[in-house]
Amino acid sequence: MxxxxxxxxxxxxxxxxxxxxxxxxxxxxxxxxxxxxxxxxxxxxxxxxxxxxxxxxxxxxYRAFSLEPRGRHLVTVCLGTACHVRGGLKILEEFEKKLNIKAGETTEDGKFSLQTVACLGCCAIGPVVVIDDKYHAQTTIRKVVPILKKYMTKRERK
Ligand code: FES
Structure with missing residues (x-):
């Protein structure tokens, strides 16, 4: 760029x-x-x-800054203890599968970057996923696709 x-x-x-x-x-x-x-x-x-x-x-x-190119949307999956015991790792794997990238990577189209975090300080609402500034509480594997769709254009959702 x-x-x-x-x-x-x-x-x-x-x-x-x-x-x-x-x-x-x-x-x-x-x-x-x-x-x-x-x-x-x-x-x-x-x-x-x-x-x-x-x-x-x-x-x-500061974690908010990146020295490497990042996707337009940053997906952060919490793998802290409280989120981990409620299925955080499975949720991460689902994001990896759907985005076809591993944690720490960015999709080829530059739309999404995926990362993990140790704890976001809101364990009571876990498992937590943050996309950009929006917190998604009590996330499940089934919620992964609907969540991602919110960040895609109408054409991409089909
Ligand atoms: S462990 Fe996920 S918010 Fe604390």
Missing amino acids: EIQESKIKSFVTKYNSEKKALISILQDIQEEYNYLPQDALRIVSETTGIPLIDIVGVATF
């Missing part, structure tokens, strides 16, 4: 090039590209004066 230098600079100037706004700047870039392209981080570094190594440190610390 081609990075527009002017666009990255506009994200930086939106926050007056302030170093303390780094997370907000990275959030804007992540929202635009679905990940943090290396060229974009270099431009942020040059524009703000923050060393690239520090920017990468922040980017790798």
Whole structure:
């Protein structure tokens, strides 16, 4: 994907090039590209004066950021103890089967990325699956396809 230098600079100037706004700047870039392209981080570094190594440190610390290209929708399946004992692993396997990818991968069409997490802090409503910012509580294998369909266009659902 081609990075527009002017666009990255506009994200930086939106926050007056302030170093303390780094997370907000990275959030804007992540929202635009679905990940943090290396060229974009270099431009942020040059524009703000923050060393690239520090920017990468922040980017790798927060799970919301990705340094690798991500699908348009991020599917996160909880495999923490509470979700695991209620079938979390089977649900993960169902997502892997339906999306034809393994956890940590992105579909060929760039639509979905699949990842796991150790606990989302809402064990009472498990098994939990989060797609983008939406929590799907008490998920079952049977709910996997209906959930995925919500994120597909009408043509893809057929
Ligand atoms: S174990 Fe899944 S939310 Fe805590």
